[in-house]
Amino acid sequence: MNYELATSFKDKPSDKGPFYHGTKADLQVGDLLTGGGNSNYKPELKMNHIYFTALVNGAGLAAALAKGDGRERVYVVEPTGGFENDPNVTDKKFPGNPTRSYRSEAPLEIVGEVTDWVRQTPEELQNWRKKLANNKGEIIN
Incomplete structure (x- = not known):
């Protein structure tokens, strides 16, 4: 990966929203x-940021893969401070x-909930879980 290209995206998020966060937590507007x-992917790692996406189906996948026994939920969120492109995918895989x-170090405010997104099949989820279990890459925290 070209470091200069990756760095050029760091402080220039390419989206204005709406933004989504997928989880199994039962939360309310205003939370x-x-x-x-x-981390959902490396439980021994405490995350410094809160992660979100502008793709509702991406948030739905994150909800399906999240730890916990609650139902999958996708919340509409608004960043309360600055944010950057997620370097775990942008800088490493997808310039x-x-x-x-x-991701943001500032909180995300929940402003709504989405109930309609494309859900993964059990087979697709199993494939994602296998990929994540075999991923040996470091998480940029």
């Missing part, structure tokens, strides 16, 4: 989502951020 929780994935 704030913050970093500091354990230009086609996944429309972001």
Whole structure:
């Protein structure tokens, strides 16, 4: 990956929203989502950021893969501070951020909930879980 190209996207998020966050947590409009929780993908890692996307189906996938026993939920969120392209996908895999994935050290405010998104089949979810279990890459925190 070209470091200069990756760096050029860091402080220039390419989206204005709407933004979504997928989870299994039961939350309400007005609640704030913050970093500091354990990673869904590496549970021993405490995350410094809160992650979100401009793709409702991407948030739905994140909800399906999230830890917990609650139902999958996709919330419409608004960043309360600055945010950047997620370097775990943008800088490593997808220059230009086609996944429309972001992260922020500032909280995200829940402003609504979406109930209609494309859900993965059990087979697709199993394939995603296998990919994640076999991923040896480092998470940029």
